[in-house]
Amino acid sequence: MTTILLAILIGAAFGAVLDRIGATNPNWIIRMLNLTSLHLMKTILLAIGVGSILMFAGQMAGLVDVGHMSVKAVYVGVAIGGLLLGAGWAASGYCPGTGVCAAASGRYDAWFFIIGGLLGAAAYMLSYPFWKATGLLSGSTMTLGAVPGADYPALINLPGDVVGLAMGVLFVIVAFVLPERLAGQGAPVAAQ
Amino acid sequence: MVLNWKIGGVLLGLVFFAAVLLVKPIGVSTQFVILDAIIGDTVSPGLITQTDQGVTSNNAYLAKSGGKYAKSAANPLNYSFIFVLAMMAGAFTSALLRGGVGADERRLPAIWCANYGDTPVKRYAMAFMGGFVVLYGARLAGGCTSGHMMSGTMQTAISGYIFAAAAFAAAIPVAMKLYPQEG
Structure with a gap:
């Protein structure tokens, strides 16, 4: 029951924040991807940085359970799937999470995105044996450094919590350094 | 209007942190598969099956990793599925509070x-x-x-x-x- 309560609280907070930062608005997503306004990119980079710093600092202080980490495997399909997702994301202005939130906020096109998404996921379910047979789905989990208390293999031989903290700081710095736009002319689209 | 990126970024970062502190990192796209499986099993009963070893499926993707997707579809009242429904409720409420999305x-x-x-x-x-x-x-x-x-x-x-x-x-x-x- 506690788990369901947490799902409701964290899920609702996530949906509300996605809405308030403009991520549920395809205009902001597309302006980020055609590089005419990087405002949302700066928001996301800062969020990843803040999340990373708090999580790894919390682990170092013994306040955050390392067992709550969940690292996904690296395999060739990650890159192919990433390319596909990127193309569809740019065409529609939605990704899975922001699509469902946008549909809830009343956008008609987001409901078409969800129907397309359900069919795309179903198509993958049916074609899974093909991908499995190609061997492109096999790989292993891996983190940048070796996270103490977790048994993920590491890419570089450094303490993973320190590396994680440093990466978090790097994300925050990039968020601040990134200009408001890289393409187009004139003042960036104003934000409140 | 959207939040300034510094405020929005910190708020979103706090949500990421709360998720990993209290439960696990946030994820969404698996739930499209779960909803597909729920719909599929309703339209064509037998997609998801209960055996002595647990819940599984005749679809290889739903049956993988010990049938974890089949199991989630058999019990939609699980953390990750409710999480996505709650996201929709959160976004709906937030959009309403800022005056709604224009027609x-x-x-x-x-x-x-x-x-x-x-x-x-x-x-x-x-x-x-x-x-x-x-x-x-x-x-x-x-x-x-x-x-x-x-x-x-x-x-x-x-x-x-x-x-x-x-x-x-x-x-x-x-x-x-x-x-x-x-x-």
């Missing part, structure tokens, strides 16, 4: 009008096809913008970096080609 925007986003004029059917077809490719890609990659790009990079997962690089490598040229006008 014009709900029908057609401004950036679409700036590039393609008043063509709702074309826009809905684009959103449909985009959704298909996004979810096919997300399931092939094993995660989406939430699970790989945000939660993955936050945990220094190599898969997260690779996914993010691939997604932007495709997304930026497609967006620049399809949407040259800012809107």
Whole structure:
């Protein structure tokens, strides 16, 4: 029951924040991807940085359970799937999470995105044996450094919590350094 | 209007942190599979089966990893599925509190009008096809913008970096080609 309560609280907070930062608005997503306004990119980079710093600092202080980490495997399909997702994301202005939130906020096109998404996921379910047979789905989990208390293999031989903290700081710095736009002319689209 | 990126970024970062502190990192795209499985089992009973060993399916994807997807579909009242429903409720409430999305925007986003004029059917077809490719890609990659790009990079997962690089490598040229006008 506690788990369901947490799902409701964290899920609702996530949906509300996605809405308030403009991520549920395809205009902001597309302006980020055609590089005419990087405002949302700066928001996301800062969020990843803040999340990373708090999580790894919390682990170092013994306040955050390392067992709550969940690292996904690296395999060739990650890159192919990433390319596909990127193309569809740019065409529609939605990704899975922001699509469902946008549909809830009343956008008609987001409901078409969800129907397309359900069919795309179903198509993958049916074609899974093909991908499995190609061997492109096999790989292993891996983190940048070796996270103490977790048994993920590491890419570089450094303490993973320190590396994680440093990466978090790097994300925050990039968020601040990134200009408001890289393409187009004139003042960036104003934000409140 | 959207929040200033410094405030919005800190708030979103706090949500990521709360998720990993209390339960597990955020992810969304798996739930499209779970809903598909629920619908599939309703339309064609027998897709999900209960055996002595637990819940499984005659679909190889739902049956993989000890039938964990089949199990979630058999019991939709689980953390990850409720999480996505709660996201929708949160976004709905938030949109309402800031005055709601205007009727014009709900029908057609401004950036679409700036590039393609008043063509709702074309826009809905684009959103449909985009959704298909996004979810096919997300399931092939094993995660989406939430699970790989945000939660993955936050945990220094190599898969997260690779996914993010691939997604932007495709997304930026497609967006620049399809949407040259800012809107």
